[in-house]
Amino acid sequence: MPVSNDYYGFFGIPRRLALDTSVLQKRFYELSRQYHPDRFARKAASERLQAEESTAILNDGYRILKDPVSRAEYVLKQEGFDIGEQRSKDVPPELLEEVFEFNMALEDPDADLEGFKTRFAAMREEIDSKLQSLFAQYDSSPDKSNLLQIRNILNRRRYIRNLINQADKVHQHA
Numbered sequence: 702m703p704v705s706n707d708y709y710g711f712f713g714i715p716r717r718l719a720l721d722t723s724v725l726q727k728r729f730y731e732l733s734r735q736y737h738p739d740r741f742a743r744k745a746a747s748e749r750l751q752a753e754e755s756t757a758i759l760n761d762g763y764r765i766l767k768d769p770v771s772r773a774e775y776v777l778k779q780e781g782f783d784i785g786e787q788r789s790k791d792v793p794p795e796l797l798e799e800v801f802e803f804n805m806a807l808e809d810p811d812a813d814l815e816g817f818k819t820r821f822a823a824m825r826e827e828i829d830s831k832l833q834s835l836f837a838q839y840d841s842s843p844d845k846s847n848l849l850q851i852r853n854i855l856n857r858r859r860y861i862r863n864l865i866n867q868a869d870k871v872h873q874h875a
Contacts, residue, residue, distance in 0.1 A: 706758065708761070708762030708765060708775065711762055712732070712766070717836075717840045718769075718772060718773055718776060718836035718837075719837045719840050720772060725763065725767055726767070729759065732755075736752045737756075738752060738753065740752070773832065773851055773855060774855065777855075780848055782849075782852050784852065784855070793856070793857045793860055796857075796860065796861075800864070803864060814868045817868055818869070821861050821868070824861050828854055828858045828861065832854055832855070832858075835847060835851050836851070839851065
C-alpha cells in the first residue's frame with residue numbers, strides 16, 4: 702500500500718483548519734496499532750521499511766495537525782504560501798510603539814518586564830481567538846484570501862511569541 706505524504710490523506714480525515722483533535726487522536730491510535738513495528742517483525746524487508754516510513758509520517762503528521770498554529774502553517778505551505786521565520790526587523794506596524802517601549806525597557810537593568818509579558822500574552826490570546834474564527838471561515842469557504850489573512854496573523858503571532866521569549870531570556874539572566 703503506497704504511503705501518502707499528505708497528512709490529512711494519511712489520517713483519512715477531511716482537510717480542515719478547525720479540526721476536532723479527538724478525532725485526530727483516535728485515528729493516530731488506530732494507525733499506530735496498524736503500523737506498529739512488532740506487526741512487521743517477520744515480514745519482508747520492504748514491508749518493514751514501509752511500516753517504518755508510515756510510522757514516521759504518522760508521528761510527524763500527528764505532531765503538526767494536533768497544534769492549530771502548526772496545522773495552519775502546514776496548510777499554508779501546501780497552498781504555496783511562504784511561511785518563513787519572522788525576522789526581528791519586520792515589526793508589524795500596529796506594534797511599533799509597543800516594541801519601541803519594550804526595547805527601551807530591555808536596556809534598563811531595573812525595568813520590570815512582567816507588564817510587557819502580560820500585554821504580549823494577552824495579544825497572543827486575542828490572535829489565537831481571531832485565528833479560530835478565520836479557520837472556521839476558511840473551512841466553510843476555502844479560498845486564498847482567507848489563507849492570506851491567516852498567514853498575516855500567524856506572522857504577527859510569531860513576532861509576539863519572539864518578544865515573549867526575549868523577555869523570558871532577559872528575566873532568566875537577571
